[in-house]
Amino acid sequence: MTGSDGVDIRRPVTAPAEQDGDTAAPVSRTRVLVRRFRANRSAVVGCGLLLAIIIVTVAAPLIAPYGPAQIDIADRLSGPTTRHWLGTDTLGRDTLSRLMHGGRVSLAAAGLAVAIATVLGLPLGLVGGYFGGVVDWLLDRVADVLMAFPAIVLTIAIIAATGPGLTTAMVSLGIVYAPRMYRVVRGSTMGVRREVYIEASTSIGTPHLMILRKRVLPNILPAALVQLSFLLASALLAEVTISLLGLGALPPTASWGSMLGQAFLEMRNNPSLAVYPGIAIAITTLCFNLIGDGLRDAFGRETRKES
Known part of the structure; x- marks a missing residue:
C-alpha cells in the first residue's frame, strides 16, 4: 500500500543511526550488541552476580567484621554464631571476613594471569596471523610446545624452578595461558587478513602497523573478549589449585x-570450612562462563549477519 507521495507506508522507516553514515554506525552496532547481550538472561544474571562479588571483595577492608588474620583461640572451629556468622577456622579467624578478603586475592591473581596472557598472546597472534611465513611458523611451534603440557603441571614446574608465591605462580600461569589467547587471535586475524578492505588498504600503501591497529584489531576483539572471559574462569580455578597445594598464597x-587447603585438614571436625569458599569459587566461575556465553552469542550473531 502506498501513500499520496508514492512511498510504501508498510515498509519500516530506517533508523536515523543507519542513515548518518560512518560516524553513527559504530554507536548503532554497539547498541545492537548490548541489546543482544541483555536478551541473554543467564549472562545478565552472571554479570550482576559477578559485579556484586567484586564490590564485596573490593570493599572487604571496610565491611568485613574482622581482619583476615585476627585470631580468637577461644572460638576456634565454632559454627555459625551471632559473632561469627559463618563460624571460625582452626585459629579462630572469622570465616566470613577471610572469605571477603580471600576473594580480593583470588580475583586479583586470576586477573593478573589473564592480563599477562593477553599482553603476550594478543600482539603475537596479530603478528603471526597477519604476516604469516616464517614468523607465524616459529610462533606456532612455540605455542604447540607450551600447549602440549597441561597448564597446571607446567605452571607447577615453573614454580618449582623459581620458588613459591602467588605473584610468581600467576606470572607463570599467564605465560602458560598466552598460547591459548595467541591461537584465538591468530585464527581470527587470518580470517580478517583475507578480507577485501585489507587488500585494498595494502594496495594503496597503508602501513602495516596502521592496518593492524585500525582495521584488524577492532575486528578480532570480539573473539579475544570471549576468550578472555573463559580464561578468567580457568585462571581462577588454577589459582585455587595452586594455593590449595601450598604453592600460591x-x-x-x-x-x-588457601582456605580450601586449610579446610581439608579439618574436614572431620568442621566440614563447613570447605563449603563456603567452594560455593564462592563455583558461583564466580559460573559467572565468568555465563558472561562468556553471552558475549559469544551476541558477537556470533553479528558475525553470521555480516557473512
Missing part, C-alpha cells in the same frame, strides 16, 4: 584456594 594471606 602463603600464610597468613587469605585466598579461596
Whole structure:
C-alpha cells in the first residue's frame, strides 16, 4: 500500500543511526550488541552476580567484621554464631571476613594471569596471523610446545624452578595461558587478513602497523573478549589449585584456594570450612562462563549477519 507521495507506508522507516553514515554506525552496532547481550538472561544474571562479588571483595577492608588474620583461640572451629556468622577456622579467624578478603586475592591473581596472557598472546597472534611465513611458523611451534603440557603441571614446574608465591605462580600461569589467547587471535586475524578492505588498504600503501591497529584489531576483539572471559574462569580455578597445594598464597594471606587447603585438614571436625569458599569459587566461575556465553552469542550473531 502506498501513500499520496508514492512511498510504501508498510515498509519500516530506517533508523536515523543507519542513515548518518560512518560516524553513527559504530554507536548503532554497539547498541545492537548490548541489546543482544541483555536478551541473554543467564549472562545478565552472571554479570550482576559477578559485579556484586567484586564490590564485596573490593570493599572487604571496610565491611568485613574482622581482619583476615585476627585470631580468637577461644572460638576456634565454632559454627555459625551471632559473632561469627559463618563460624571460625582452626585459629579462630572469622570465616566470613577471610572469605571477603580471600576473594580480593583470588580475583586479583586470576586477573593478573589473564592480563599477562593477553599482553603476550594478543600482539603475537596479530603478528603471526597477519604476516604469516616464517614468523607465524616459529610462533606456532612455540605455542604447540607450551600447549602440549597441561597448564597446571607446567605452571607447577615453573614454580618449582623459581620458588613459591602467588605473584610468581600467576606470572607463570599467564605465560602458560598466552598460547591459548595467541591461537584465538591468530585464527581470527587470518580470517580478517583475507578480507577485501585489507587488500585494498595494502594496495594503496597503508602501513602495516596502521592496518593492524585500525582495521584488524577492532575486528578480532570480539573473539579475544570471549576468550578472555573463559580464561578468567580457568585462571581462577588454577589459582585455587595452586594455593590449595601450598604453592600460591602463603600464610597468613587469605585466598579461596588457601582456605580450601586449610579446610581439608579439618574436614572431620568442621566440614563447613570447605563449603563456603567452594560455593564462592563455583558461583564466580559460573559467572565468568555465563558472561562468556553471552558475549559469544551476541558477537556470533553479528558475525553470521555480516557473512
